[in-house]
Amino acid sequence: MNVYLFELRRAWKGALVWAAVLLAFLIAMVVGIYPMFLDSRASMEAVIDGFPKEFKAAFGVFMDDIFSFGGFYSFCFLYAAVMGAAMASSLGLGLFSREKRAKCMDFLMTKPASRGRLFFAKLLAALTLLAAANAAYTAVFTAMSLPRSGGAPAGWAVLAGSALLFTQLIILAASVFFGVFLKKVRSVAAGAVAITMAGFVLTALGNLLEDRASRFLAVYGYFDVNLALKEGRFDAPLALTAAAASAVLLAAAYVGYCRGEIRSV
């Protein structure tokens, strides 16, 4: 419990800032941009039509549905996912490289606590902060989507809102993995940007290549918010892939954390 509380105290400010940014983005897009987007539909269509097909795919612009609330949010979600990924990777990398960066692995690892306990305390702290941020995000999203999504049940809106959390969990698992296995982490911000951008490049690549298999590359597209709003479900193979990848990354990180050697600094 002490490690969990310690990590919460050290990380809550950063998480709060990211949560505020995500909420501000969501509100700005749905309340500010979406009505304007609908009002200037004809001119927007002309502009978007002028974009190369590859550009549209890479940046998540899918013309067939972009003027529905689900389609618009689906477009916005790519950028919410990028910000969410930055938050999750900052948390994962920050918490799991904290002692490495401060060169105080000896301090923590010579305390009477098993490494497994330390690992789960840190992970739980990261999950708590993500869950808190997403509770607010999903609540706001649900409240805003209900009057705009053509009578979709509230449960479907909650599911679509929680796509951000599920996407963040994959990134959290990856950043925990890197936090454990990287020998040196000089800057959490730089590492988080690298992980986030790697996710974006994979997603753009997955969207560009049109075959079904390539969709598994699109990390930020594993949880289709438009599908959730329309049918109350996610694409099962993609969701299962996300869950399996997260589990494998976390299991590997756990083993590495518990069995790793702490060399002198």
Added chain:
Amino acid sequence: MLRGMPGLKGSIPTIGAVRGPPFILCGAIANAEEYSVKTVLETKKLTKFYGKSRGIIDVDMEIGEGEIFGFIGPNGAGKSTTIRTLLGLIRKTGGEARIFGLDCEKDKVRILAEVGYLPSEVFYYEGMRAIDLLRYSASFYRKDCSARIRELAGILELDLNKKIEDMSLGNKKKVGIIQGLLHSPRLIILDEPTSGLDPLMQRTFFELIGRENERGASVLFSSHILSEVQRICHRVAIIKDGRIISVQKMAELRQTSYKKVGFTARKPLERFELEGASDIKTDGPHVSFIYRGDINALIARLAGLSLENLDISEPELEEIFMSFYSGVEAAQ
């Protein structure tokens, strides 16, 4: 059941009474005549390789309850590797290591509850005040350590409200000392502990360790500075190239059988040999060496020479240590 360790069911093996010298702690005399009857720490053939690189090989060591055990050797000899293996920071390649009768890897958590560790260099989290770091450290132990933290800070004259990153190296070390001792551990492991401490604070530190020892704590004191070890230890293990080459009581190491001999002959000597002499240095008529053996044999050998001057004195531990090393190298 071990004293002070609720829940520990391992028994402490007995190694028999070890008679140690009374030792002087900067003026404070600690009575250590009968300092140990039980084994607190034991290694058997403890071996650690980093890939193909040698760490330690077949290290055998026993530390009795209430004993201050020195561990000396040059940098890279394997002192820190031994300590890190004992603390479960690195995994042994072979052999056995037990503390309080418990396995250092399997029972690490139970062991660490009663072990205090001070590394040679101390690093802590950024942005924390000393008091916050110490409270966090204390939160791992099932006891209230706040009074002890205040007591130790008073002894070491440390301002607990200062941020650690703003502290001098010496003050950071003091934070390390307090965090290593705040839970009144039964075994204190010190890895080159005095680096960064000024002489006055070193004295205070040794007094503190002496008090902990009087309280009943055993100490593993690793250093490459022999005078430190000489100052407080009952026994000492000498490690070289990853192997323990000797374990001796401090009194034995300094006993009169060791002599530092220097003489000036009337005529230059090409070479000088004597059984029991080591670290022989010849410079024309001047000869010096460390001698261990029958004093009559030494006198008989010197009587055969025509001397201008002769000096026989007690060697420093450093010189005995170097003699050890050169002797082992010659044997190899």
